[in-house]
Amino acid sequence: MSNKRLYRSSTNYMLAGVCGGIAEYFDIDPTLVRLAWVILSCIGAGTGIIAYIIASIIIPK
Incomplete structure (x- = not known):
């Protein structure tokens, strides 16, 4: 069992680092996560x- 935790990215961010953090957690390209988030929005x-606003409040930095 891995010990991965979801955090907002402090290196790969545009607004609050939510998409960058999700991309780092799942080890995928952050551009894909951002594109998927825009399409779903x-x-x-x-x-x-x-x-996104709720995630930026809930997910720790």
Whole structure:
């Protein structure tokens, strides 16, 4: 069992480091995570923006 934890990225960030932290956690390209987040935000009538704000508050730095 690995001991990985989800944190906001302090090196790979654009706004609050949420997408960068998720990308580091899953070991994928942060651009893909950002692109997926934007697409889901457009489809979900802006709920992705609210989810990003909540994630930036909940996920530790």
